[in-house]
Amino acid sequence: MAAHHHEIHFSHRMGWLRAAVLGANDGIISVASLIVGVAASGTAGNALLVTGIAGLVAGAVSMAAGEYVSVQSQADTEKADLLKEAQELKRNPDFELNELKQIYIERGLQAELALEVAKQLSQHDVLHAHARDEIGISDMNSARPVQAALASAASFTAGAIFPILAMALSPADFGQQAVFLVTCLALLLLGGLASYAGGASIGRGALRVLCWGVLAMLCTHWIGGWFGTVV
Structure with missing residues (x-):
């Protein structure tokens, strides 16, 4: 029995990786700064x-709201495109079939094979075939507003916890220094993990995130x- 070979590509992780890194990075840098x-x-x-906790709550809600509005707009656009495509399929199915055929020809298939592939996919689920290959909408990248909002808020909170804990657990006269040190370590860890998950250089990714975080705190x-001194 032949074994199934399944390759894991780094690009498959880009959607959730970008959102998680962005949220956690914002949480760490915003609250620490x-x-x-x-x-x-x-x-x-x-x-x-209290300032740190207020920053966490405000930032998490803001991230969730912004992500929800953004992804909901994407979902509305996808819905409108699918409705338009469904109407076109009813109005002129032959033209749509030829359109699908041309897409496969442009991808390298011969005309006869491209037509056969287009027919078989259309018989299985014609709207899904056009959504994926003509419009670029698939189950993997389809918009999920609520999920995106919750993930964004959670990742922001996870990042913001580091400077808040550093502030809460350190001696009163060492609070600012503790926040700075813990934030630097958290940024190095976040940048390294993100680069590792994305298949990039761990050291370069960690330093890139650290430099921007330090710059924000210095500002x-x-x-x-x-x-x-003025007020």
Whole structure:
């Protein structure tokens, strides 16, 4: 009995990988930068912890809302395209069959084989065949607004937990430094894991994420310190 050979390609992970990395990265950098900036203004103690928690809640809700609206718009567009394609299939099935045939010819099939493939796929599920090969809509990349919103909020929260825990568990006079160190370590870990899952250089990916995070914290620290001396 022949064994089935199934290859795992990195591109299959790009959808969820991008969303997870984006959400977690935003959570870490946004909340850490917020805490560092407010601390630089002279605020200390429980106010910094409250600032971090408020940043987590606001950021998670904002990420979820933004992701939902974006993906829902994609879902509405897909629905409209499918409705239009279904109407075209009823109005002119021969033209649509030839259109599918031409797509397969452009992909390298000979005309006779392309026509046969188009006919067989049309007999099985004609709308699905046109959705996948003509429009580019498939089960793998179809829009799921609620799922995307929940995943975005969860990944943001997972990232934001690191600087908040660093602030909550560290001594009062070491809170800002602890947030900075823990955030750097979390960013290195996140960048490395994302690069590993995507098949890229782990070191380069980790440093890329770290540099942007450090830059954000330095900017908010400078602005917080400046306002602390002016106000």
